[in-house]
Amino acid sequence: MKRPGPLLTLLAGLLLGLLTLALDATAGTSRASSSYQEKPPSPTPTSSTASPAPTAPSQSPSPSPSKIADASYAGRTDDDSSSVAVSVRDGRAIAYFCDGRSKESWLRGRVRPDGSMTLTGSHGAALNGTLQDGSRVRGAVDLDGGHYAFTARKAVKGSGLYRATATVRGAKVDGGWIVLADGRQVGIVDREGTPSSAPRIDPETGAVTVDGRRLTANPVLP
Numbered sequence: 001m002k003r004p005g006p007l008l009t010l011l012a013g014l015l016l017g018l019l020t021l022a023l024d025a026t027a028g029t030s031r032a033s034s035s036y037q038e039k040p041p042s043p044t045p046t047s048s049t050a051s052p053a054p055t056a057p058s059q060s061p062s063p064s065p066s067k068i069a070d071a072s073y074a075g076r077t078d079d080d081s082s083s084v085a086v087s088v089r090d091g092r093a094i095a096y097f098c099d100g101r102s103k104e105s106w107l108r109g110r111v112r113p114d115g116s117m118t119l120t121g122s123h124g125a126a127l128n129g130t131l132q133d134g135s136r137v138r139g140a141v142d143l144d145g146g147h148y149a150f151t152a153r154k155a156v157k158g159s160g161l162y163r164a165t166a167t168v169r170g171a172k173v174d175g176g177w178i179v180l181a182d183g184r185q186v187g188i189v190d191r192e193g194t195p196s197s198a199p200r201i202d203p204e205t206g207a208v209t210v211d212g213r214r215l216t217a218n219p220v221l222p
Contacts, residue, residue, distance in 0.1 A: 068111050072160035072219070073137045074178050075152035083178040083186040084150040085161035086117075086129070086137050089221045095119050095127050096161050096176050096220070097141045097148070100186040102195045104176060105143055156181050158203040162217040164210070173210055177217055179203050 074085040082099040093111050098104035107121030115131035117139075129139020129150075140149045155161075162177040168191075175198050177187035187198030189210055201208040206217040 068113070068115065068131065069134055070221070071134070072155040072221075073152035074155050074159055074161065074180050075136070075150055076180070077141075077148040077150045079148070082141075082148055082150075083180070084127075084141060084148075084152050085155075085178040085220075086127075086152055087161050087220050088131070093117050093119055094161070094220055095121070095141075096163075096178060097121075097125060097127070097143065098176060098178065098186055098188045100188065100197055102188070103143065104188045104190075104195060105141070106176070107141075153181065155179075161220040162187075162201060162203075162206060163220050164206075164208060164215045164217040166210075166213070166215050168211045168213045168215075173215075175208070175210065175215075175217065177201050177208075 068088060068091055070089045072085065072087045074083070076083055082097060082103070084095060084097050086093055086095040088111055091111050093109055095107040096104070097107070105121045105123050105125035107119035107125055107127050109117055109119035109127075111117045111131065117127070117129050117131070117137075119127040119129075121127070123143060125141060125143040127139060127141045129137045132138050135154050137152045138150075140147055142148075159179045159181045162179065164173075164175045166173050171192045173189060173191055175187060175189040177185055177198055179185050179201070185198075185200055187201075188195045189198040191211075199208055199210065201217045206219075208215050208217050
């Protein structure tokens with residue numbers, strides 16, 4: 001058999017080399033194509049719904065104080081020298097302090113929702129007290145340099161605070177009476193600025209006779 005010539009051998013080598021290059025290029029393009037893929041978009045993080053900030057527990061309003069009951073109170077000072085009566089109505093108060101001889105004062109003011117009261121009156125008097133359990137008033141009266149602690153209990157029928165004002169024999173007469181639950185009475189009648197012990201009244205009718213004239217003393221409410 002006749003061997004191929006050198007030219008054919010050279011041509012065959014060139015063809016083989018070209019084929020190899022072509023195969024390498026194709027393989028590279030395939031690899032590049034397979035390696036280049038568009039990445040899917042990253043999932044957008046969903047924003048979690050924020051929990052509402054904890055709110056402070058609502059505080060229920062404080063219960064409003066119960067309405068101060070309308071009533072009258074009467075009693076003696078701790079040293080048993082004088083009497084005090086207090087009448088309460090619609091959150092207001094009128095009080096009367098007297099020793100049954102010459103010292104007296106009418107006082108007025110308001111009762112606070114907690115039952116405390118500060119009353120001021122004639123002759124520079126002041127009363128500071130507190131309604132306790134709706135059954136009594138405990139406090140003190142300051143008058144003419146004296147300090148008179150007292151307890152006035154809720155008045156029963158026939159007891160309490162009475163007052164009469166009239167003109168008798170041309171003179172203005174102003175009388176105040178405190179009737180205690182045990183029937184004792186303490187009062188002063190002021191005649192044109194001159195005080196003296198008051199005569200007794202009938203607690204049932206309020207009838208009283210002053211300087212020969214029959215008057216009617218009425219229960220005192222603010």
